[in-house]
Amino acid sequence: MDFFLETLVGGLLAGVMYALVAIGFVLIYKASGVFNFAQGSMVLCAALTFVTLRDKGLDFWSAGLVTLVVMVALGVAIERVVLRPLVNQPQITLFMATLGLSFVIEGVAQILMGASVHELDLGVVDVPVEVGPIQISQFDLVAAGVAGALVIGLSIFFSATRIGVSLRAIADDPQAALSIGIRLQTLWRIVWGVAGFVALVAGLLWGARQGVQFSLTFVVLKALPVLLIGGFTSIAGAIVGGLIVGAADSLAEIYIGPLLGGSVSTWFAYVLAVVFLLIRPAGLFGERAIERV
Amino acid sequence: MSSIGSDAASDFIAATPDALWPRVRRALPIAALLAAAFVGAPAVGDDYWFNAILIPFLIMALAGLGLNLLMGYAGQASLGTGAFMATGAYATYNLMLRLPELPLPASLALGGVIAGAVAVVVGLPSLRIKGFYLIATTLAAQFLLEWTFNQYGWFSNYSTSSSISAPRLVFLGYDLSSPVARYLLTLTTATVVTLVAARLVRSQTGRIWTAIRDMDTAAAVIGVPVARGKLTAFFAGGFICGVAGALWAFAYLGTVDARSFDLDRSFQAMFIIIIGGMGSIAGSFIGAAFVVLLPILLSRVAGAAFGGAVDAGQLENLQNVVFGALIIVFLIKEPQGLAALLARLGRRLSSPSRR
Numbered sequence: 001m002d003f004f005l006e007t008l009v010g011g012l013l014a015g016v017m018y019a020l021v022a023i024g025f026v027l028i029y030k031a032s033g034v035f036n037f038a039q040g041s042m043v044l045c046a047a048l049t050f051v052t053l054r055d056k057g058l059d060f061w062s063a064g065l066v067t068l069v070v071m072v073a074l075g076v077a078i079e080r081v082v083l084r085p086l087v088n089q090p091q092i093t094l095f096m097a098t099l100g101l102s103f104v105i106e107g108v109a110q111i112l113m114g115a116s117v118h119e120l121d122l123g124v125v126d127v128p129v130e131v132g133p134i135q136i137s138q139f140d141l142v143a144a145g146v147a148g149a150l151v152i153g154l155s156i157f158f159s160a161t162r163i164g165v166s167l168r169a170i171a172d173d174p175q176a177a178l179s180i181g182i183r184l185q186t187l188w189r190i191v192w193g194v195a196g197f198v199a200l201v202a203g204l205l206w207g208a209r210q211g212v213q214f215s216l217t218f219v220v221l222k223a224l225p226v227l228l229i230g231g232f233t234s235i236a237g238a239i240v241g242g243l244i245v246g247a248a249d250s251l252a253e254i255y256i257g258p259l260l261g262g263s264v265s266t267w268f269a270y271v272l273a274v275v276f277l278l279i280r281p282a283g284l285f286g287e288r289a290i291e292r293v
Numbered sequence: 294m295s296s297i298g299s300d301a302a303s304d305f306i307a308a309t310p311d312a313l314w315p316r317v318r319r320a321l322p323i324a325a326l327l328a329a330a331f332v333g334a335p336a337v338g339d340d341y342w343f344n345a346i347l348i349p350f351l352i353m354a355l356a357g358l359g360l361n362l363l364m365g366y367a368g369q370a371s372l373g374t375g376a377f378m379a380t381g382a383y384a385t386y387n388l389m390l391r392l393p394e395l396p397l398p399a400s401l402a403l404g405g406v407i408a409g410a411v412a413v414v415v416g417l418p419s420l421r422i423k424g425f426y427l428i429a430t431t432l433a434a435q436f437l438l439e440w441t442f443n444q445y446g447w448f449s450n451y452s453t454s455s456s457i458s459a460p461r462l463v464f465l466g467y468d469l470s471s472p473v474a475r476y477l478l479t480l481t482t483a484t485v486v487t488l489v490a491a492r493l494v495r496s497q498t499g500r501i502w503t504a505i506r507d508m509d510t511a512a513a514v515i516g517v518p519v520a521r522g523k524l525t526a527f528f529a530g531g532f533i534c535g536v537a538g539a540l541w542a543f544a545y546l547g548t549v550d551a552r553s554f555d556l557d558r559s560f561q562a563m564f565i566i567i568i569g570g571m572g573s574i575a576g577s578f579i580g581a582a583f584v585v586l587l588p589i590l591l592s593r594v595a596g597a598a599f600g601g602a603v604d605a606g607q608l609e610n611l612q613n614v615v616f617g618a619l620i621i622v623f624l625i626k627e628p629q630g631l632a633a634l635l636a637r638l639g640r641r642l643s644s645p646s647r648r
Contacts, residue, residue, distance in 0.1 A: 035425050082621055082625075085625045086624060086625060089624075089628075091424065091425070092370055092424070093624055093628065095425065095428075096563070096567055096620065096624060097620070097621050097624045097625075099560070099563070099617075099620065100616070100617040100618070100619070100620030100621040100624070101617060101621060102617065103613040103614065103616055103617025103620070104613070104614050104617035104618055104621070105617075106610075106613060107610040107611065107612075107613035107614035107617065108610075108614055110606075110610045111607060111610045111611065111614070115606050115610070221432075221556075224429055224432065225429070228426060228429050232425065260444070261444065262440075262444045264440075266436045266439075266440055267433060267436035267437040267440055270429065270430075270432055270433035270436055270437070271433050271437060273429060273433070274418060274429070274430045274433050277418065277421075277422050277426055277429075277430065278418060278421060278422070281421050281422050281423070281426065282426070283426075
C-alpha cells in the first residue's frame with residue numbers, strides 16, 4: 001500500500017510538471033485558436049539560452065532575466081512574422097505553421113548553442129523527504145510548488161486584470177471584442193510573450209530534471225494527452241489533466257507494464273486520452289463547439 | 294476544391310468523340326512521363342540514382358499520396374502515416390515469411406489491406422472526434438503500433454536485433470534484388486496505385502470525401518454518408534501508406550525496422566503534402582521530389598561552401614531550419630502548394646496572349 005501511495009504521489013507531482021507545459025498551450029489556444037506545436041521548442045530554446053548564459057558566467061538572476069527577454073521577444077516575433085499573415089486561416093493551417101516553426105526554432109537554437117547535453121543546477125537538492133510512511137523527491141515538491149504558484153498567478157491574471165478580461169472576451173467572440181475597441185494584435189503579442197515566460201519556467205524545471213538537451217522538446221508529446229483529457233481551453237483542465245496523466249502513467253508503468261512485458265510510457269497516456277475523448281469529445285473542461293451550417 | 298468537380302465534369306463530356314482530343318492532349322504529358330520513367334531512367338540511370346534518389350522519391354510520393362487522400366481530400370488530419378507504413382511493412386514481411394507460396398504482388402497488396410484495416414480501426418474515433426483531438430488519436434496509434442512491433446518478437450520472427458533483413462524479392466522466377474529491378478518494382482506499384490487513386494478521387498467516393506472535408510456537418514445534413522466516407526478514406530490512405538511502407542522496407546532499405554517508421558516519418562509525409570499541394574495527386578509527387586532532393590542538394594552546397602568539412606549534426610539542423618521555414622512560407626504564400634504554383638505557371642506559358 002505504501003508503495004502504491006508513493007507511486008501515486010510521485011506520478012501526481014510529475015503530472016504537475018506536464019501541466020506546466022500544457023498551460024503554455026492553453027494560453028495561446030484560448031486567445032488565438034492556435035494549437036502551438038512549437039511550445040516544446042520554446043521550452044528547449046529557453047533552457048538552452050539560460051544554460052548558455054550561465055556558462056558564459058552570468059549569475060542566476062541576470063541569466064534568467066536575459067532569457068526572459070529573449071523568450072518574450074521570440075513570442076512577439078512569432079506573432080508578427082508567422083501568425084499575423086495567417087489570420088483567418090483554418091486552425092489546421094495554423095497548427096502546421098507552428099509545426100514548421102518548431103523545426104526552425106529547434107534548428108536555430110542548436111546551430112547557435114550546440115546540441116550537447118548541458119547540466120542545469122537550480123540549487124535545489126534532490127533528497128527524498130519522508131512524509132508519513134512514504135518518501136517524496138524534494139525536487140518534485142519544489143517543482144510542483146512553482147507550477148502551482150504559476151497557475152494561481154495566471155488564473156488571477158486572467159480573471160482580475162483588464163488584460164485578462166480582454167483576453168477572455170477575445171476567446172469568446174473575436175468579432176465582438178474588436179467592435180468594442182479591444183486591440184487584438186496587442187493582446188496576441190502579450191499572450192505570446194506570456195507563453196514565452198511559461199516556456200522559460202517549464203524549461204528550467206524540466207531542464208534541471210533531465211538535463212538540457214534535444215529530448216526536452218518531447219515534453220510536448222507528454223503534454224498533448226494532458227490537453228486532450230483536460231480540454232484545450234481550460235487552465236483548470238490542464239491541471240486536472242496533468243494530474244490524471246501523471247498518476248495514470250506511473251501507475252501503469254508499475255502495474256500494467258509487467259503484464260505486457262515492457263515499458264508502456266510512450267503510449268499509455270495517449271490511449272487513456274483517446275478513451276476519455278470517446279466519452280467527452282472536447283475533454284473534461286473543454287468547450288464543445290457548436291457547428292452551424 | 295471546385296477544380297476536382299469540374300475535372301470530373303469535363304471527363305463526362307469527353308465521352309463524346311468531338312471532345313476526345315482535349316482529353317488525349319491532357320493525357321499526353323503523363324504518358325511521356327511514364328515512358329521516360331519506365332524506359333528512359335533504366336537506360337541512363339546509375340545505381341546511385343536508383344538507390345539514393347528515385348526509389349525513395351517514389352516511395353515517399355506514395356506515402357504522401359496515401360496521406361493526401363486522407364488529409365487533403367477527406368480532411369482527416371493524421372500523424373499516423375509512419376505507423377501505417379510500419380504495419381504494411383511488417384504485414385508484408387510476415388506474409389512472405391509464413392505464406393511463401395504467395396506471389397510478391399499478392400503479398401504487397403495483402404500487406405496494404407492489413408494496413409488499411411488497421412487504419413480503419415484508428416479512424417473509428419473520427420466518427421466522434423474532430424480536428425486536433427483527432428490528430429491525437431492518430432498519434433496514439435503511431436506510438437502504440439511502433440511499440441507493439443518492437444515489443445513482440447512474433448512480428449520480427451524472434452530476430453535478436455530489432456532490424457531484420459528482408460527476404461529476397463522474387464517474382465515469376467526473376468530476381469528483383471538489383472537496383473534497376475527494385476526501381477521498376479517500385480515504379481510499377483506506384484503507377485498502378487496512383488492511377489487507381491486518381492480515378493478514386495473523381496468517383497462518388499472521392500466526392501463524398503471532399504464534401505466531408507469542406508464541412509462534415511453540412512454534408513451530413515444533406516445526406517452524405519459521413520461515417521462511411523471517413524472510414525473509406527482511412528482505409529484507402531492506410532492501404533497506400535502500407536504499400537509504401539512495405540516498399541520502403543523491401544525495395545529501399547532491405548531491412549524491416551520499426552525505427553524507420555517513427556513520428557518523423559509521419560511529419561515528413563505531412564510536409565510532402567503541404568509543400569506539394571493538399572488535395573492534389575501530382576502534388577504528392579512534387580512534394581516528395583522536393584523532400585528527397587533538398588537534403589541532398591543542401592549537403593552538396595554546404596560541402597562545396599565549407600570545403601567538405603561540415604558537421605553532420607549542424608547540417609541536419611540547417612536542413613530542419615530550411616524545411617520549417619519553407620513550410621511557413623508555403624502556408625502563407627501558396628497554401629495550395631507547388632502543384633498549384635506549377636499549374637499556374639503552365640497556364641501562363643501556354644496562353645500568354647490572354648494575360
